[in-house]
Amino acid sequence: MEKAKINAYQLFVLIVLFELGSALMVPLAIEAKQDAWLVILIGMGGGLFLYLIYYSLYYYYPDIPSTEYVQKIMGTTLGRIIAFFYVVYFVYLAARVLRNFGEMLVTFAYPETPLFVINALLIVLVIYTVRKGIEVLSRTGEFLFVFMSFLLISASILVVVGGIIDSNNLRPILADGIQPVMKTVLMHNLYFPFGEVVVFTMILPYLNRSEKAKRTGLMAIGLCGLILSLITAVNISVLGVSLVSRSQYPLLSTIQTVEVAGFLERLDVYFVLAVVIGVFVKIAVFFYVAMEGAANLFAVKESARLVVPIGVVILILSIAVASNFSEFFQEEHRFVHFYVHLPFQVIIPIFLLIIAFFKNRKKSKG
Amino acid sequence: MKRRWMFLFLMLISLLFLSGCWSKKELPELAIISAVGIDKNEEGKFVKTHQFINPNNVAGGLQGGGGGQGPSVSVYTSTGDNILEAHFRASTKVSRRLYHSHANLLVISEEVAREEGIQDILDAFERDPEIRTTMTIVIAKGRKAGDIITSLTSIDRIPAEKVNKTLETTEKMFGEHIKVSIQESISILESSGRELVITGFRQKGDSEKGKKLENIQNSELDATLEADGLAIFKEGKLIDWFHDEDARGVVWILDKVKETNVNIDWEKKKDAIAYQVIRQKTKVSADVKNGKPAITIHVRAEGDIREVVVPVDLTDPKVIANIEKGLGKEIEKELKDSINLAQKNKSDIFGFGETVQRSYPDAWRKMKNNWHDVTFPDLKVNVKVEAFIRRTGLRTNSYLSQMEINR
Amino acid sequence: MFSFFNGKRQTKKNMKKEQNSSDQPNSNTKYPGYIDNTLSTNIDIIRKRTGNSSDIVFRSLKIGRNPEIKTAVVYVKGMVDSQSVNDFLIEPMMNNPALQEKIIPQEVLTIITEEVVALGGVKPVNDWDELFGSLMSGNTIIFIDGVSEALIASTQGGERRSIQESTTYVSVRGPKEAFTESIETNIAMVRRIINNPDLWIESMKLGKMTKTDVSVMYINEIADKEIVKEVHKRLKRIDLDGILESGYIEQLIEDQTLTTFPTLYHTDRPDAVAGNLLEGRIAIFVNGTPFVLLGPAVFIQFFQSVEDYYERYDIATAVRFLRIFIFFISLIGPAVYIAITTFHQEMIPTQLAIIIAAQRESVPFPAFVEALIMEITFEILREAGVRMPKAVGSTISIVGALVIGQAAIQAGIVSPAMVIVVSITAIASFATPSYAVAISARLIRFLFMISAATFGFYGLILALIMLLVHLCSLRSFGVPYMSPIAPFIPGEAGDTFVRKPVWAYKERPRLIATENLIREGKDQRPQPPANRQIDNQNQNIKKGDQNET
Secondary structure, eight states: OOSOOBOHHHHHHHHHHHHHHHHTTSOOSGGGGGGHHHHHHHHHHHHHHHHHHHHHHHHHSTTSOHHHHHHHHHOHHHHHHHHHHHHHHHHHHHHHHHHHHHHHHHHHTOTTSOHHHHHHHHHHHHHHHHHHOHHHHHHHHHHHHHHHHHHHHHHHHHHHHTTOOOGGGGOSTTTTOSHHHHHHIIIIITTTTGGGGGGGGTTGGGBSOGGGHHHHHHHHHHHHHHHHHHHHHHHHHHHOHHHHHHOSSHHHHHHHHOEETTTEEOOHHHHHHHHHHHHHHHHHHHHHHHHHHHHHHTTOSOGGGGHHHHHHHHHHHHHHTOSSHHHHHHIIIIIIIIIIIIIIIIIHHHHHHHHHHHHHHHHHHO | OHHHHHHHHHHHHHHHHHTOOSSOOOGGGEEEEEEEEEEEOTTSOEEEEEEEEOHHHHHOSOTTTOTTSSOSEEEEEEEESSHHHHHHHGGGTOSSEEEOTTOOEEEEEHHHHHHTOSHHHHHHHHHOTTSOTTOEEEEEOSSOHHHHHHOOOSSSSSHHHHHHHHHHHHHHHTOSOOOEEHHHHHHHHHOTTOOOEEEEEEEEEOHHHHTSGGGGGSSSOSEEEEEEEEEEEETTEEEEEEOHHHHHHHHHHTTOOOSEEEEEEETTEEEEEEEEEEEEEEEEEEEEETTEEEEEEEEEEEEEEEEEOSOOOTTOHHHHHHHHHHHHHHHHHHHHHHHHHHHHHTOOTTOHHHHHHHHOHHHHHHHSTTIIIIIGGGOEEEEEEEEEEEEOOSOSSOHHHHHHHHO | OOHHHHHHHHHHHHHHHHHHHHHHHHHHHTSOSBOOSSHHHHHHHHHHHTTTOTTEEEEEEEESSSSOEEEEEEEETTTBOHHHIIIIIIHHHHHOGGGSSOOOHHHHHHHIIIIIOOOSOEEEEOBHHHHHHHHHTTOEEEEETTOSOEEEEOOBOOOOOOOOBOSSSOOSSSOOBOOOSOHHHHHHHHHHHOOOTTEEEEEEEEOTTTOEEEEEEEETTTSOHHHHHHHHHHHHTOOOSOOOSHHHHHHHHOSOSSOSSOSSEEESOHHHHHHHHHTTOEEEEETTOSOEEEESOOGGGGGOOHHHHHSOHHHHHHHHHHHHHHHHHHHHHHHHHHHHHHTOGGGSOHHHHHHHHHHHHTOOSOHHHHHHHHHHHHHHHHHHHHHSOHHHHHHHHHHHHIIIIIIHHHTTSSOHHHHHHHHHHHHHHHHSSOHHHHHHHHHHHHHHHHHHHHHHHHHHHHHHHHHHHHHHHOEETTEETTTTTTTTOGGGTTBTTSBOOGGGOOBOOTTTSOSOOBOSOSOOSOOOOSOOHHHHHHHHHHHHHHSOO
16 A cells, blocks of 8 residues: 555545546436436435445545455455455446547547547556655545636536526426336446446545544535436436437537537537546546555555556556447446346455454454 | 657657648638539439639739629539449549538438429438538429529628528518438438438529529529428328418427418408517327227417507507417417328428327337328327417507597 | 567666766776875876866965965856955955964964954864865855865855846736845745744755755745655655756656646745745745746646735636636647537627638638648747747748738638737736646647537537546645645635635645644634724815815
8 A cells, every 4th residue: 555645625526526527528318308407416325335335335444455454354365365356346437438439539539539548648648647645636626627627617607607507408307207217226327427436435444534434425426426326317417318318428519508608618528628638537536546455466666666557457448348339338238237246346345344343343242 | 769769659659740731721722512402304414503702702802902893602513323422523523522521401402302302402412521510401392403503692792601591580580491411311311200301402593593693682682592481291201281371280290390480360450460479389199999090289489579550459468368268279270281281291391200100109000101191190199289479569459449439 | 569679678777777886986096085194196186187277276375484374265267256355354364463473274264264264154064075075055165285174265245146027927016036046045035035943944955066045945934844845755755966956856756747837846936936835835946047846736726826925816706717617628629619610600699600610611620630731830930939038029020910910811721810819828828827737738738629629519518527637646845736626625715716815825735734723813814993083083184275265
């Protein structure tokens, strides 16, 4: 573990940017049609619950990251195996986010540029950042958070002033009952983006005042849920359900629709800026966590040495993960959400928590 | 060790930067398209007409004043089995990269719209990231789309700009036409409870003369472009044109009217009082009783008296109230006429179906399939209009009243 | 891979060390360690040591009766205040009755010190090193034959630039005086502002050859002890032959050298130094330069000028926002133009796109090359303008304006839009209050232009984030460079982009001052008097005055 400390505000900022990351760009929970915003709010509830689980684990082991306490809870051998899979999981997720982001840029702004180059550029930046450590990342995050807020606030002002919101598109609410909503929550939305806070089990030990971890995390997730829900609602009300569900990047389409005062139009750069900021932080966090986890597992003293190898792995994996965008997208929805996210985000942590609970009870009694 | 990584890192960066510039496109390498027209030729192939901007002739007055020496736009046509092929074939004629991002007008000929429908055309426009889906669509009424595209215009040098601005202005000031974008058209096409309405544009005069530069050197143009009527669609195909008050009725129900003028008869004199609507709000709501839907339209209009050609005492609140009542009736009649016409065409251009769907999703599911053909033509529509006169301009009574008294 | 390089470097270092160690004893063998008791030997030693330099003056005097004692006064011409040497040293030594009697050489020193010399500092010395040190810094040495000690009389003076108005940090309101090249004057100027015994000064001589006076100044009660210690540690390890300007020291003690951004603040205004000392910073004075270093520095400091604190806070805030905006323009102005015109033409409104396209039709270069030509032309002009004698400077600007503004456009080499962009960028880079930050922006601007030319906005955004990461990773004496914005410190954000009213500055920056944070008393916000009597009275008088007579 690096000798570094971050404060509660920095943790808050990191969680917010991390959660917004790629969730800003893709259509979220659109399986539930015009109730997507509701799905996100409920998913946020689930996310809060998951965070409490992670927090409880942190509460038992406030000084060590999850890859280490897994070994304490499950025993060294089994713990190491699980920890290793977590590291792989983080690398894999980083690669997926990178791929998704690269696809977005190639599709909409740089059609002639190879995907590899787009991805490589971002990974170079992330390598540079991660080398500098978590403190620099979180300080940068503070700045980016200000930019992001500025972007979101001014964009929402523009959307409102532009008069393109047609709230009729959000009606009827719950036309098919609550069932499809809950189904979407459980199948998709709980895991992406909310369940992904599981990476912060690796970052929480850096917090300088551990008593603030709970409140900060819950507030950050709550804020993200609200923002994402609002953005989805705006997307649907501007574009209509069917267009959102057919769009690869609905927020982009919404922003492109904005026309204010005859010259504030074609604000695509807003979208690009927001997404680059979010995705940068998201990949950097995944990357950092994977690096620290790997360093911890393989007893590498200077974790910065792993930066370039892991960066290259993420880059190659991001290209190799799917051969085209449809495959990538279907994989995400059919496979990753249920078979990858569910065990890593929900099942294993709950399991760990139960064992940790009994172990620590014994200890305190003894 | 550290040095070596740094070295690799720098190599990687320089490699990336040196080999860059994939998506680079310099402005002078671009042929900026301002408008696109879609026709069909005898062989059934798409004919795509591109209107390119000649920046030097538009920007004008710069660098020794090259402006105005040539036409502000150049037009190239190309054919293909689908839109994309026609698009690429254009590159055999144009020396530069076709650049769509500034195109803001899509003209579709009436013929194509009637026979083929517009749904086959729009996908290419929606999918391409370079094309803006906020681009306006108009139907070339009675002519080929190419004629609209080639016609030169005065005041606004770029014809596409002229069409767009005309639409914006007339939608705002007169309310018989509406500006519809590709994105809106697609979402209407997708919807089961609404049909499409697109404004028609007509070229008046000789289309050959319209192409020439002399055309815009006259004070009255030989060939002009003007908005004319609303094209009514059913399942993506053009079926009818609405004109004048009928067209305005449609726009009114869609709540797109901002300002317009309404004339009413007074004391047997036809169209004696002209009333200008300054602002209005139209609300459409639906009711379903015993499985039968009913629509209520509520219009609330506010405005001024702008012209009076009969002696009438405008200082009397009672008279004003009477005029208001008359105005209400007049507007109501206009709206009902439009609705009847649409019902005859069996095309729910007002989106009443969507209104029902929003309020009664369950009932809608049952009537969805035969809405346009069975339910809509017999739909009961209540129209309630409240018109308010707020002011009467700079004068109270007309000089006509004084003349009557004096003589 | 690099092993043989390393080996080479190693040997070089070793050689240097050997040289160094062989230097040291050599210089000591030239003269004995202590002063001899014969006058002529001493004078010979000085002559030899200084290579008979013509600016060293030896004035022989004879004092006492039976026997007369030979004495000599030695000083460096131009370094001493010759008036005080004549009036208060030589003249009394010749005429003072105390020296006209019979005296023994051993007593002379005390007599001269206590009765004759009318100067502030007189002290005996017997060590050659110290003697040469003070002789070279402008003191006068008195030798007495038969005494193995000499007297040092402080007569430092000579021609120096007088205190003038600052030319680098100009302000409309506020004190006009600026530091000079003399360290004593400079320190005194700060003392004059902070009249407090807690203002501590520690001096040392740095530079093997130049023996430059360097002083560290801080306020004992406020400055962080750890940082003071760190400053000392870093200064102590400086081993250089010469220090000609504070820039030498800056480069030797900064936290990170691989950056274009200054991590130490420098100024030539005493009020700026005083203000920073009060915030807990540490000032480093170097003799021979008007520029004083201040640390730890934070990034936002370079966008603040002392005048901000003298102006009204609302105006100062607006100006600060403007400066940040200006900085951004000077950083990314041309890059944004390149990105838009070569990658994202859809972002320009159609009319503007047509105008720019029309201008660029005849330009034979890609936008990037065009921008590069203009930027480089501008840099040439600027460099020429700075180095030129003032009389020629105006010619340069006229020629430059013609070249950039007129001819280049008419020749069709650049487009007018590009000229606008480059000129705005140029003006913006002059408007940044700190020259140190402005020149770093000037350099980074080219990097941004390259990244924008290869990957458009994407490249530009990545480059910006990279810059941000870099800035966030910097530290100045351990204080994060971007504080108090990142890490965000709520209480201090009031002195960053915004400038709080003076009554709201309750605390000092806590990363810099660490202890003794309370800056001002409670209830500093001015309250209008509850009793309006005085106002009314005044009004009455005025009313009476204004009545027609």
